[in-house]
Amino acid sequence: MDNPSLSPAYVEALKKEYVGLWYARFVEGRWIMAEGVVYDMWDEDRMVEDEIPSIVRWVGTGVDHGQVNPFNAIVGGIGVDRRLHLVAEYRYESKLARRQKTDAEYSMALQEFHAQVPIPGTSLRGVRPEYICVDPSAASFVTQLYRDGVSGVMNADNAVLDGIRMVASLMGNDRLRVHRSVKGWREEVGSYAWDDDASERGEERPVKTEDHAMDSARYLIKSTEPLWYSTLRQPLQPAA
Incomplete structure (x- = not known):
């Protein structure tokens, strides 16, 4: 520089x-060289929260669609503290349930999930995220959401390295918080690592295993950047 x-x-x-x-x-x-844990700046004690400040804008939900693999959705918003908060998570693992869900069932489950998300600072439930940022490979699920009249559906921005850098920057600049209930993220983030074999070939990518919450959060954050970028560049504010 x-x-x-x-x-x-x-x-x-x-x-x-x-x-x-x-x-x-x-x-x-x-x-x-990219090696080791992807988010080595993650601090569970500091970044996981039990109480979420008021959310001023529900920017979106990131969805990593899976039939055999887990289906994961994370909803997030901008807090009054000018941080991005991952507020709640829906996760369904067909291998554990021993039953796969159809796209129509996942669409209904996602809508029910949004209807049950607690609104911080109130006794109310139910949010309407501005965008539903869906795994771009899940074309049939996107079609189902359109059929069901779900608004704000978009193919997520899947620029992997740019998305990872963006998530890492939010962490490093103290602009990301994760609610304790978002268990998929908390379970995956510590083991989300760069693929050493790929690095030796001159490629940079994370290991594709146990990354469903990582992907859904990345879809959410990268795809909604225009909604939160200017706010999160301003000074932090007290959460109260």
């Missing part, structure tokens, strides 16, 4: 966009 034409304010803003691996590469100019 030694371009003299860049203003100090712009340089500082760029530094805040990158953490860990990406900071070393894009700010310090050092090439570091």
Whole structure:
């Protein structure tokens, strides 16, 4: 980051966009191989919350669709504290239940899930996220949601490395919180790791196992960036 034409304010803003691996590469100019845990800045004690502040904007729900693999959906919103909060999660594992669900059943389950999400600071339940960001490979499920009149359905942005960098930056800049009930995320985040074999071939990707909550959260965060970006660049506010 030694371009003299860049203003100090712009340089500082760029530094805040990158953490860990990406900071070393894009700010310090050092090439570091992607290895180990993807989100090594994750701090369970600090980032998991039992009480969620008021949500000022329910930006979306990220959906990782699965028939044999788990189906995972995470709903998130912008809090009054100017953080992004992963508030609630729906997860269905057909292998454990010994029964697969159809797209129509998943559509109904997703709608019922949204209807039961607690609204922080109130005794009410039921949210209407602005976007439903669905795994882009799940074309039949997207079609089913359209048929059922679900609004805001979109194919999620599946730029994997950009999405991972964005999630990591939110963590590193203290802009992401996860409610304790979002168990899929909490179980997966500590073991979500880079694929060493792929790295040796010059490819960068995480290991594709036990990553369903990781994917649904990434879909949510990456796809709704235009909704939260400007707010989360402002100073943090007390949660009360």
